[in-house]
Amino acid sequence: MKPKYKYCPHCGRHLTDDSAHGVKLRYCSACKQHFFNNPAPGVAVLAVKDGKILLVKRKLDPMKGTWAMPGGFMDQHETIVQAGLRELKEETGLKAKRGSFFDIATLETIKLGTVLVIAIKAEGTTGVVRAGDDALEAKYFDIKKLPFIGFIGHRKFIKKLVKQGNK
Ligand SMILES: [Zn+2]
Known part of the structure; x- marks a missing residue:
């Protein structure tokens, strides 16, 4: 399993876990963006x-x-x-x-x-x-x-x- 991102690549803030689109994703609350972990x-x-x-x-x-x-x-x-x-x-x-x-x-x-x-x-x-x-x-x-x-x-x-x- 690919390691999960810890920090937002845009603003550097800590990412949190969030569920969206039926999958567990990383989320930046400052940028209001989910990060997909696509192949x-x-x-x-x-x-x-x-x-x-x-x-x-x-x-x-x-x-x-x-x-x-x-x-x-x-x-x-x-x-x-x-x-x-x-x-x-x-x-x-x-x-x-x-x-x-x-x-x-x-x-x-x-x-x-x-x-x-x-x-x-x-x-x-x-x-x-x-x-x-x-x-x-x-x-x-x-x-x-x-x-x-x-x-x-x-x-x-x-x-x-x-x-x-x-x-
Ligand atoms: Zn961010």
Whole structure:
């Protein structure tokens, strides 16, 4: 469970517990504002080539040292596809022409609470694979010989991809 906010991000006053909209929320009596604790949307990218899938070894927690699909959190003012293609470029060096919706998963994490992960498929990738940003390594793996993948949601996405005949 994500820790609750103690202070108002606007005025710095102590927040109190309050019930509104059918859920328990934090409330600032000075600003008269409730603070929602919504899940953060993240993106995971499927980059597939000749029956191989591009994975990155994570430099940071959560799941540090395990393999994962390239991805991360959405920034302000970008779409989920833009976020995915930006993360792909940052972590693997590859550029993609397009991205399309693939699947969605909800994960429970200790530090970040619930995370909503949207998987997209990258299409028309170009460039040379090289690990960057928070990836220790970036490598294509034969879809039949995958390493241990840390995130359950990513395993679910890849399983679905394999089931679809990995096209
Ligand atoms: Zn306030």
